[in-house]
Amino acid sequence: MGLTWDIFTVIGTVAFAISGAIIAMEEDYDLFGVYILGMITAFGGGAIRNLLIGVPISALWEQGAFFQIALFSITATILFPHNLLKHWPVWGNFFDAIGLSAFAVQGALYATDMEHPISAVIVAAVLTGSGGGLVRDLLAGRKPALLHNEIYGVWAALAGLLIGLSIASTPAELVVLFIIITALRVLSYKHRWSLPKRALH
Template identity: 45%
Template structure:
């Protein structure tokens, strides 16, 4: 039940973020639907590859498919004047998708009794996979590769579950981890928390060439 709920919530959140990015890039209706669907389910495919579940199992999530269709339909009929808030909405939908899929990926990996490190990798790939594919298709720099804490919170959620700091079989504890991951991601957006840069010795040369 917990996995089903997380799958639906994460799919809807990432579908909405993909649709908003597609609108921001001036995609047509077909492009919006395609990017929304790919963003919603790409993370689940990566999770299945990591934990040894057939990738085709993603297509058996009837509830998630219906929810994603409904979310994309609502997104398409939202008045255009509201889309000026699209970027802000995308960031928060993305944070919700990251949180839910990270926890879901960690639970799937923990269920097959792998190491805590593998649980963390599954959480990060499941949580960030959809966003990475979305950004690449929209020709944007993926959030996970920027000076951002994007993947850190997914790894942290995986560590909490993989190290058994909470019980993966107690629903309220799982939802606390999800809520905590979401709050930390939102705080990192609001307060502009970033990972440090490493200066490239060729950066000045590259900038000079561009000029």
């Protein structure tokens, strides 16, 4: 399962680093700000997850290769032709969906390997999948998608539930789950699916 965990970590790191960089450029951040927001988006969810399921925060600094992958992804985004980047709000959402799905699966696998109960597996999936995006949106001055947007965190919770129940456990099943969760997230923002709201006026 170690290789599977690494693959989903790479996918999530690349997707969220690009997502954070795109949003930083949309908000007119300078180059340093683009790198900072990209890195926080890529690693914020894992850091929050580690704190809540009892993994030392120092474990984050042992991911040297993933830091390099994130830096390369952000640099590639910055160097991308500007006339194409301006059309990337849609691509930003797509990379966010990939990051959500990959990190939800990775977070659930992490908690499962530590033999946590299913409730913790679901929480780990949600926090790992959406934590980076939550921090990113807050730092960019946007309403967090996790809390108000089209269906977002529910898809991460669904991934955690299926992995926690061992419905998806083999590498092939996990890849299929990743594709399904990504597709559901894309469909939910494209068609503006949302959960019921209870507003106070």
